[in-house]
Amino acid sequence: MAYKTVERPVLTTAEKLYLPAVMKGLGLTLKYFLKRKKFTRQYPEEPTVVPEGYRGLPSLVKDDEGRVKCVACSMCEWVCPPEAIRVIPGELPGDDPVEKGPKEFELDTLRCIFCGLCEEACPEEAIFLSETFEYCGRSREEMIFGKEKLLEIGGVRAEGVKKWKKEADAGFSRKGPRR
Amino acid sequence: MPTLTIDGREITVEPGTTVIRAAEMLGIHIPRYCWHPGLSIAGNCRICQVEVVKPKLRFPCTVSCNLVASDGMEILTDSEAARKARADVMEFLLLNHPLDCPICDQAGECLLQEYSYAVGRDKSRFDEEKVHKSKRVRFSEEIVYDGERCILCTRCVRFMKEVAGEEQLAVVERGDHAEIAVAYGRELTSPYSMNIVDLCPVGALTSADFRFKSRVWFLTNVPSTCTSCARGCSITVGARWEKIQRLTPRENPDVNRWWMCDHGRLNWKYVHAPDRLGKALVKDAGRLAPADTDEAVRRAHQLVNRFVTKRGADGLFGLVSARLTNEEIFLAREYLAGVAGVKNLDVRPRTGEGDDFLITADKNPNSLGASLIGIAPEEGAVGLEGFAEAVKAGRIRGAVFFGEDVDHDPEALAALDSLEFLVVMDYHLTETARKADVVLPGVTWAEKEGTITNVDGWVSRLNRAIRPPGEARPDLSLLGGLLAAARPEEEGLDRPEAVFEALGKAVPAFAGIRYADLYSRSGRVAVKAAAAAD
Numbered sequence A: 001m002a003y004k005t006v007e008r009p010v011l012t013t014a015e016k017l018y019l020p021a022v023m024k025g026l027g028l029t030l031k032y033f034l035k036r037k038k039f040t041r042q043y044p045e046e047p048t049v050v051p052e053g054y055r056g057l058p059s060l061v062k063d064d065e066g067r068v069k070c071v072a073c074s075m076c077e078w079v080c081p082p083e084a085i086r087v088i089p090g091e092l093p094g095d096d097p098v099e100k101g102p103k104e105f106e107l108d109t110l111r112c113i114f115c116g117l118c119e120e121a122c123p124e125e126a127i128f129l130s131e132t133f134e135y136c137g138r139s140r141e142e143m144i145f146g147k148e149k150l151l152e153i154g155g156v157r158a159e160g161v162k163k164w165k166k167e168a169d170a171g172f173s174r175k176g177p178r179r
Numbered sequence B: 001m002p003t004l005t006i007d008g009r010e011i012t013v014e015p016g017t018t019v020i021r022a023a024e025m026l027g028i029h030i031p032r033y034c035w036h037p038g039l040s041i042a043g044n045c046r047i048c049q050v051e052v053v054k055p056k057l058r059f060p061c062t063v064s065c066n067l068v069a070s071d072g073m074e075i076l077t078d079s080e081a082a083r084k085a086r087a088d089v090m091e092f093l094l095l096n097h098p099l100d101c102p103i104c105d106q107a108g109e110c111l112l113q114e115y116s117y118a119v120g121r122d123k124s125r126f127d128e129e130k131v132h133k134s135k136r137v138r139f140s141e142e143i144v145y146d147g148e149r150c151i152l153c154t155r156c157v158r159f160m161k162e163v164a165g166e167e168q169l170a171v172v173e174r175g176d177h178a179e180i181a182v183a184y185g186r187e188l189t190s191p192y193s194m195n196i197v198d199l200c201p202v203g204a205l206t207s208a209d210f211r212f213k214s215r216v217w218f219l220t221n222v223p224s225t226c227t228s229c230a231r232g233c234s235i236t237v238g239a240r241w242e243k244i245q246r247l248t249p250r251e252n253p254d255v256n257r258w259w260m261c262d263h264g265r266l267n268w269k270y271v272h273a274p275d276r277l278g279k280a281l282v283k284d285a286g287r288l289a290p291a292d293t294d295e296a297v298r299r300a301h302q303l304v305n306r307f308v309t310k311r312g313a314d315g316l317f318g319l320v321s322a323r324l325t326n327e328e329i330f331l332a333r334e335y336l337a338g339v340a341g342v343k344n345l346d347v348r349p350r351t352g353e354g355d356d357f358l359i360t361a362d363k364n365p366n367s368l369g370a371s372l373i374g375i376a377p378e379e380g381a382v383g384l385e386g387f388a389e390a391v392k393a394g395r396i397r398g399a400v401f402f403g404e405d406v407d408h409d410p411e412a413l414a415a416l417d418s419l420e421f422l423v424v425m426d427y428h429l430t431e432t433a434r435k436a437d438v439v440l441p442g443v444t445w446a447e448k449e450g451t452i453t454n455v456d457g458w459v460s461r462l463n464r465a466i467r468p469p470g471e472a473r474p475d476l477s478l479l480g481g482l483l484a485a486a487r488p489e490e491e492g493l494d495r496p497e498a499v500f501e502a503l504g505k506a507v508p509a510f511a512g513i514r515y516a517d518l519y520s521r522s523g524r525v526a527v528k529a530a531a532a533a534d
């Protein structure tokens, strides 16, 4: 086996005393102590600011006219890898032009892996990964969030698709009165 | 007979055969909306474009649904030109289409989606205002129409006229105002009306019952057979969350072709009724109390056995349901006639209105099976009709009801009180079962496997589509348990396939049918059984 003989370094007297090195170390500590740049955040008193594009809890949104945007198409349910979503569709009452909406919408927050596929799959721009990351519950059941809770988290998004808004609402339809 | 070439493959067909049918025979699928093998040719949707290489036409493409095959014809179904022609048709069809897919029940089995995916473009070039038509129109209690999705293929109109034989739908208005509507002064009341929901190639006609319940791709589709009358139409059970979501007809040229009746289609709610039996019940100090199923089976056999040993089988009456499968009826006969020696055997007849299309007057799905296997009172024995009388006279003192009840007959029901013992196997707690000493928890057609014999002798399969509630067990396994208790030395018999084999050996009508041949997702699922019995 090839080997190499390394000369043992010869220490000076000062080095042998160790004191200068100790002083140097203490000096560094003192420097940081005096500069006082804080890294520790006083959570939860001090709220955490999440970076842009953060993928927090999926949530449902309403549009600026207070309509639930979800039409219960179940695309998110279909795409969700850990099967965290369960949509129970229902018929909207009266002659609502959208006809269909979520009677119930369940998100199992314990299953969700925050992949964002639901947001990507949604044709109605109705589900978004929010910035919410703080939520808790005392049982598994409590960790399954229902429609109302998800809507509360999601809030309002004015822009984007509006399924129910037909051009006809703008007062223009080629179809005349029925004869 | 003309010989033509389709996509390089030769085929000789009967004179008058259309190109689309010739292609079907070769297994080549040509897109279609208005054409359906069970309806007349309309030729209005224009999607079935093919390229005609020979003979030379002025335009290379034409529709194949009403192009009659001629000798030496050469057709390309998937050439550049044919695809281009189809793409153009697609663009026209989608001009005013609302693109409701997210809220449309047809999505996932929509021909517009499928052909659009195959040849359509991804963006619309149409930037005018779309034509708006009526939406969410109730054609009847069961059918909802959406005018904007309709492509006016007239399949529904032709079905009502040609198959249902009742012209209840029509095209109204003209041009881009045209819509389908219930014909003036009529109502959509045909007992076959819901077939138009399956027929509609797009989401214009949807079922009110299935509406918005589930996207179709979530359904587990199990081939099975309708048990609502003796026709035994082949069906597909769409289930999700261990619940039936819908029933649809399954093509079977021998029994129901492509159709089924509305009653059969909707008659599944009782499968999920709250009175389903999820546990065996045994009478204890005058009250029925839950019991272990195996224990209950043993107890039932004990009752029968004790009675027969003490009094003989003449005082025993056996009622076997003609709603049970062939296998179950066979084991029931094995047990009652074979083991106990019962001669007083009968079925409970169920009759209603029938017609000359599919619906039969006999509402028991397996009457023929029951009679072939031999469930009928012997000469001089007691049948269901004389049951109450015979109990009063003290001639009948014990009874076993397999899958059946006498709730319809107050006299028979009252007579049950004076029996020494009563064993009932059923899937729900009937008035009859409430009077029993032992109630064995059976299941419905949706939760078990087996075969039934329809009115014409076609044997079709039931397949398990959902899990039974609680500790309920397929009736065959309960009957197998009774037999095993009676003949502990013999090998158990409770697998449908093995029982069917035994049935074939014992009843000549069923000989020669292979159980495995009956399970099929398409095509011919029935094998003639009655021929041998005629």
Ligand code: SF4
Pocket: A058, A076, A079, A080, A081, A082, A083, A084, A085, A107, A111, A112, A113, A114, A115, A116, A117, A118, A119, A129
């Ligand atoms: S973020 Fe991913 S895991 Fe969570 S609900 Fe959406 S699709 Fe499912």
Ligand code: SF4
Pocket: A069, A070, A071, A072, A073, A074, A075, A076, A077, A087, A118, A121, A122, A123, A124, A125, A126, A127
């Ligand atoms: S959130 Fe979006 S994808 Fe999910 S059901 Fe609602 S509309 Fe469909």
Ligand code: SF4
Pocket: B097, B098, B099, B100, B101, B102, B104, B105, B106, B107, B108, B110, B111, B112, B113, B149, B202, B203, B204
């Ligand atoms: S008919 Fe077909 S293409 Fe039209 S909205 Fe329904 S699923 Fe979509």
Ligand code: SF4
Pocket: B149, B150, B151, B152, B153, B154, B155, B156, B157, B180, B199, B200, B201, B202, B204, B205
């Ligand atoms: S309702 Fe359906 S079947 Fe009837 S014409 Fe319209 S698209 Fe065709």
